[in-house]
Amino acid sequence: FLRESKKKINNPGLVLQYVYANCRCRFASNEDYLYLLGLKHLIAVLPQAQKGMETLAIHALILKALDQLNDTQGRSAWEEKLLEDSRGDVDACAGIFVNRAGRAYKAKDFDAALRDYRKAVTDYPDSQSFGIAQFNIGYILKEQKNYEAAIVEFVKLFSSKVNDQDPGSNIME
Numbered sequence: 001f002l003r004e005s006k007k008k009i010n011n012p013g014l015v016l017q018y019v020y021a022n023c024r025c026r027f028a029s030n031e032d033y034l035y036l037l038g039l040k041h042l043i044a045v046l047p048q049a050q051k052g053m054e055t056l057a058i059h060a061l062i063l064k065a066l067d068q069l070n071d072t073q074g075r076s077a078w079e080e081k082l083l084e085d086s087r088g089d090v091d092a093c094a095g096i097f098v099n100r101a102g103r104a105y106k107a108k109d110f111d112a113a114l115r116d117y118r119k120a121v122t123d124y125p126d127s128q129s130f131g132i133a134q135f136n137i138g139y140i141l142k143e144q145k146n147y148e149a150a151i152v153e154f155v156k157l158f159s160s161k162v163n164d165q166d167p168g169s170n171i172m173e
Contacts, residue, residue, distance in 0.1 A: 039065045055085075056092050063099075094120040094127035101136065110140055131162035 101116035120133040138153035
């Protein structure tokens with residue numbers, strides 16, 4: 001299967017599924033090993049991936065595996081590589097900053113969260129992540145009781161090109 005997948009990847013997620021399903025019995029006691037093995041195969045098939053969505057899907061799976069391994073340095077390095085490789089892809093780049101901001105928010109590092117959400121909004125205003133980032137800027141400011149600044153940020157959504165009918169975009173509710 002893995003030799004075949006190097007020739008043509010139809011679904012990059014199959015690589016991790018294959019590794020997980022076929023190695024789980026042998027390595028059930030060591031989940032980290034499964035993610036490491038998955039990373040090995042994802043990195044091996046990455047050069048054969050078609051550009052665009054296929055490459056981004058593999059990068060997303062690599063980042064997910066690094067998250068599971070709590071490898072913050074590795075994840076940061078792959079995010080930087082993806083930013084470099086995807087300079088023209090506003091959705092990929094904005095997505096990285098939104099994900100970073102989300103992790104910072106969970107860690108209660110609100111300054112870092114605001115910085116990364118603002119980077120996504122400022123540098124990638126035409127991305128699909130714009131609405132999420134803009135809303136979250138307002139939300140964090142509201143949580144910090146900086147109501148005037150929060151209102152300014154929320155109002156920016158009204159004049160933006162955000163599609164409030166976009167499936168999965170429950171922020172507009």
